[in-house]
Amino acid sequence: MTHRKKLLAQPIQHIDITQHNVVPLVQAMRGLAYSARDLARAADIYDRMVRDQNCGIILCLAGSLISAGLKQVFVDLVRHRMVDAIVATGANIVDQDFFEALGFKHYIAEEKYRSGMFDAELRAARIDRIYDTFIDEDELRICDETTRLIADSLEPRPYSSREFIREMGAWLKKNPGGAGVGQKKTRNIPGAGAADSIVAAAYDMDVPIFCPAFSDCSAGFGLVAHQHERRHAGQPMLTLDSVRDFYELTQIKIHNPNTGIFMIGGGVPKNFTQDVVVAADVLGHEVPMHQYAVQVTVADVRDGALSSSTLKEASSWGKVDTAFEQMVYAEATLAVPLLAGYAYHQAGWRQRQARRFGRLFQHPDAGPFG
Numbered sequence: 001m002t003h004r005k006k007l008l009a010q011p012i013q014h015i016d017i018t019q020h021n022v023v024p025l026v027q028a029m030r031g032l033a034y035s036a037r038d039l040a041r042a043a044d045i046y047d048r049m050v051r052d053q054n055c056g057i058i059l060c061l062a063g064s065l066i067s068a069g070l071k072q073v074f075v076d077l078v079r080h081r082m083v084d085a086i087v088a089t090g091a092n093i094v095d096q097d098f099f100e101a102l103g104f105k106h107y108i109a110e111e112k113y114r115s116g117m118f119d120a121e122l123r124a125a126r127i128d129r130i131y132d133t134f135i136d137e138d139e140l141r142i143c144d145e146t147t148r149l150i151a152d153s154l155e156p157r158p159y160s161s162r163e164f165i166r167e168m169g170a171w172l173k174k175n176p177g178g179a180g181v182g183q184k185k186t187r188n189i190p191g192a193g194a195a196d197s198i199v200a201a202a203y204d205m206d207v208p209i210f211c212p213a214f215s216d217c218s219a220g221f222g223l224v225a226h227q228h229e230r231r232h233a234g235q236p237m238l239t240l241d242s243v244r245d246f247y248e249l250t251q252i253k254i255h256n257p258n259t260g261i262f263m264i265g266g267g268v269p270k271n272f273t274q275d276v277v278v279a280a281d282v283l284g285h286e287v288p289m290h291q292y293a294v295q296v297t298v299a300d301v302r303d304g305a306l307s308s309s310t311l312k313e314a315s316s317w318g319k320v321d322t323a324f325e326q327m328v329y330a331e332a333t334l335a336v337p338l339l340a341g342y343a344y345h346q347a348g349w350r351q352r353q354a355r356r357f358g359r360l361f362q363h364p365d366a367g368p369f370g
Contacts, residue, residue, distance in 0.1 A: 004125045008107045010107055012067065012068070014072035016072050017337055022345065023342055026338055027040070038328050039339065046343045050346075052292075056085065056252065056256035058083075058086070058260070059074065059264075060262070060263040060270055062270065064131075065092055065332055067130050074086075075196050075197065078202055079204075081349050081353070088209060090161075090217025090220065093165060094219045102146065113129060146222070147218060147223065151226040155238075162361065164214070164240070166358065206359050211245075212269070213268050223238070246275075250279040255357075260291060260293065261290050263293070265297060292325070293325040296328045
């Protein structure tokens with residue numbers, strides 16, 4: 001076995017919350033203190049969101065979550081009607097989720113590589129590191145190329161990130177054997193659909209996915225290549241419209257005023273989602289603040305960063321109600337399986353109807369756009 005193959009020998013195993021009933025453990029944490037009690041209250045709030053038949057649930061994803069082994073958690077939340085819309089970083093959706101949907105993997109790194117002392121060795125081997133996780137750079141370039149091929153196949157006009165990600169989902173459905181888009185073939189791309197994915201599940205369930213900073217990921221490289229080719233050929237090109245992202249997510253809030261947010265990390269997805277309450281007001285619609293809110297973060301509230309700003313602080317801006325909000329200061333791979341697993345095994349989703357917000361945008365002259 002070559003050194004490179006040895007480094008990429010042990011794939012990350014995505015945790016399956018359906019196989020672990022954590023309800024008794026989380027219930028026991030109510031009698032503890034500190035972060036354990038906060039997590040138990042947060043689990044109850046998320047369960048309330050799922051059971052509230054009027055609530056539209058928005059999942060926010062920031063940080064390297066899919067590469068860390070949480071992909072199946074979010075897939076299950078989508079497929080079991082526990083999420084109605086997603087706002088995420090491009091890295092989670094493209095570099096990590098769509099990447100794995102192409103049949104690729106993230107790999108467990110040996111303990112010594114976390115030190116950073118061997119990063120030059122990894123660079124020479126074309127291996128990228130995320131803390132204690134490895135990615136094959138050659139495979140990541142194929143992911144970049146696939147997004148370019150998708151862009152090349154579409155009508156050259158402005159798109160919201162939601163529109164483009166839905167096209168990615170359609171690509172996964174149309175190309176289970178790895179064939180390219182249209183007349184083109186995707187070189188060395190394994191069978192799409194070899195692994196389940198958030199993008200594929202969201203496509204099936206009409207759950208819209210927004211990436212407000214979409215170019216900051218493999219899609220960005222693919223779209224840069226698309227625009228470069230089109231510019232040199234004097235041809236029209238596909239572009240991204242981030243304002244349209246904001247407008248579309250605001251339309252969801254107007255269409256379904258009662259909302260809850262389940263935030264992993266912070267940053268752009270957090271602020272983008274909280275701001276739709278204010279945006280709706282700017283558009284002349286009086287909508288309530290987000291009624292439910294849970295955030296999992298390790299950010300320090302003292303540093304002034306958006307990721308650390310509390311949900312109570314968001315209430316001062318008119319974005320989040322304080323009746324059912326909870327900050328959980330914990331690392332995502334520890335807290336999310338407990339929070340999501342608790343709500344899943346409480347089974348409130350069995351009586352919940354899928355909202356299929358994605359269908360709001362299929363006929364823009366109808367519904368909330370009218």
